[in-house]
Amino acid sequence: MHDDTTVDDVIEQRTVRHRRSRRTAVAAALAAAALFITACEKPPYQIVFPVSGASNFTDTFGAPRGTSKHEGQDIFAAKGTPLIAAADGTITWMRWGTGVRSGNLLQLTDDLGWFYYYIHLNNDTPGTDDGVNRYDQAFADGITIGQRVKAGEVIGYLGDSGDAELTTPHLHFEIHKPGGPVINPYGALLDARRFERSPADRAAASPFGAAEAFVTNPDGTVRITGWAIDAIRNEPVRVSAYVAGNLIATTTANFERTDLAPRGRGTRHGYTFPTIGARGGGPIPKGAEMCVVAHSIEGGGSSRIGCSTAPK
Numbered sequence: 558m559h560d561d562t563t564v565d566d567v568i569e570q571r572t573v574r575h576r577r578s579r580r581t582a583v584a585a586a587l588a589a590a591a592l593f594i595t596a597c598e599k600p601p602y603q604i605v606f607p608v609s610g611a612s613n614f615t616d617t618f619g620a621p622r623g624t625s626k627h628e629g630q631d632i633f634a635a636k637g638t639p640l641i642a643a644a645d646g647t648i649t650w651m652r653w654g655t656g657v658r659s660g661n662l663l664q665l666t667d668d669l670g671w672f673y674y675y676i677h678l679n680n681d682t683p684g685t686d687d688g689v690n691r692y693d694q695a696f697a698d699g700i701t702i703g704q705r706v707k708a709g710e711v712i713g714y715l716g717d718s719g720d721a722e723l724t725t726p727h728l729h730f731e732i733h734k735p736g737g738p739v740i741n742p743y744g745a746l747l748d749a750r751r752f753e754r755s756p757a758d759r760a761a762a763s764p765f766g767a768a769e770a771f772v773t774n775p776d777g778t779v780r781i782t783g784w785a786i787d788a789i790r791n792e793p794v795r796v797s798a799y800v801a802g803n804l805i806a807t808t809t810a811n812f813e814r815t816d817l818a819p820r821g822r823g824t825r826h827g828y829t830f831p832t833i834g835a836r837g838g839g840p841i842p843k844g845a846e847m848c849v850v851a852h853s854i855e856g857g858g859s860s861r862i863g864c865s866t867a868p869k
């Protein structure tokens with residue numbers, strides 16, 4: 558029905574592969590056999606179902622999509638439905654942009670090298686189809702490249718970005734073996750367990766800290782200072798500044814702050830964002846909400862440690 562095959566960067570390569578496979582009947586038969594085999598493959602553990610709550614899907618792996626084939630499963634649910642990490646792992650690739658076939662996407666890679674694509678993440682204000690594409694309405698707080706996540710953690714929100722814009726909102730979900738070959742995720746989805754880390758679990762895994770000062774610079778940008786300490790490890794944590802729901806900058810909280818000593822976790826946990834501005838640059842928009850998110854080191858959840866509203 559629609560043409561949302563997969564990650565754009567590999568489409569070209571796949572199209573070439575498919576053309577070659579059509580050269581002879583023998584090659585076609587071999588390809589069919591390979592498809593059958595991949596339908597039986599699964600990661601060597603039970604995955605967590607990637608969509609929260611009510612959803613539905615049928616097996617459309619291998620169905621024609623333009624010049625190539627559907628290399629995942631489309632899981633249909635209401636726009637904005639939380640998307641769940643299928644496994645413990647690391648966010649290894651993201652796209653925040655909807656002018657391409659896949660739209661907003663993220664790639665989650667487990668520690669064995671299996672990886673998962675989540676495609677068409679939400680780009681609309683709740684209740685609309687406006688395409689505003691706020692970062693925090695596509696991706697959960699703290700989801701950036703390199704972020705560790707835990708199975709069952711909310712990582713994003715289902716939508717219709719990219720070439721799903723004129724279709725029913727759905728998650729296009731792919732599973733790839735270490736090294737890259739795609740498998741049919743149908744079997745793994747049927748066998749998946751339903752699990753969501755609770756808000757309490759998320760809070761327990763999150764760093765604690767503060768955004769202590771939001772000071773307006775002469776050019777209308779804002780200097781934000783504060784501190785953050787991981788809930789589990791005594792190491793510097795990453796912190797991100799969000800303005801009006803969009804991620805603007807990420808830094809590491811590792812400045813010396815002797816006043817933090819009574820907290821018993823060392824003192825190199827201070828951070829400064831010297832010049833936080835609007836998305837794309839320039840002064841902070843009047844009345845915009847500014848927030849600092851502290852990233853969990855081991856995964857399980859990141860949290861907002863302080864917010865302020867720019868003067869009107």
Ligand SMILES: [Zn+2]
Nearest residue numbers: 561630631729
């Ligand atoms: Zn799809």
